[in-house]
Amino acid sequence: MRKALELLAAAGEDGDQDGGIMRKVVAENAVVIFARNGCCMCHVVKLLLHGHGVSPTVVDVDELNEVKLAGELTEMIGGEEGPGSAAAMQFPAVFVGGELFGGLEEIMGAHISGELVPKLREARALWL
Numbered sequence: 001m002r003k004a005l006e007l008l009a010a011a012g013e014d015g016d017q018d019g020g021i022m023r024k025v026v027a028e029n030a031v032v033i034f035a036r037n038g039c040c041m042c043h044v045v046k047l048l049l050h051g052h053g054v055s056p057t058v059v060d061v062d063e064l065n066e067v068k069l070a071g072e073l074t075e076m077i078g079g080e081e082g083p084g085s086a087a088a089m090q091f092p093a094v095f096v097g098g099e100l101f102g103g104l105e106e107i108m109g110a111h112i113s114g115e116l117v118p119k120l121r122e123a124r125a126l127w128l
Contacts, residue, residue, distance in 0.1 A: 022069075022072055022073060022076055023076055025057065025059065026076075026095045026098055027098050029056070029057040029095075030054075030056075030096070030097065030120075030123045030124050030125035031049060031054055031055075031056035031057065031094065031095070031096050031120070031123065031125045032056060032057045032058075032059065032094070032095040033045060033046060033049070033056045033057070033058045033059070033092055033093070033094050033095075034059045034061055034069065034073065034089075034091055034092065034093040034094075034095075035058055035059070035060060035061060035091060035092045036060075036061050036062075036066065036091040036092070037060050037061065037062050037063075039091060039092065041091075041092055041103070041104045042091060042092040044104060045092045045094060045103075045104055045107050046058060048107060048108070048111060049094075049107075049120075052116070052117065052120065052126065053126060054120055054125045054126060056094075056125070061091060066091075070089040070090075070091070071089075073089040073093060074089040077089075077100050090103055091103070092104060094106070094107055096119055096120065096123045096125065097119070097122060097123030097124075097125075098123075101119070
């Protein structure tokens, strides 16, 4: 697991304004979970994916950098920042195959409907 602070530090003292380091992490890994520390919904997503045999890259988000990271992820997916924005990023945020898949509701919905495993195979996160 990587700490979001490590990613932000790698991007430079004031962070990467265009979300380049986040884009790189998402692009280089089949499945990435941006998860808040101690969040039960984040834990459920991790357990579900591990149960399918997926080893996601997990970026732990803490209180110190949650707002900044959420803003960068929102900007990365093309949403507008702001507290009232419908596109505001929430955690857990799961990226599959380089694209935002969603949070707990989307992952569970895809699991129940049988759409999750084909999507994970398509992203090469599953081999069987």
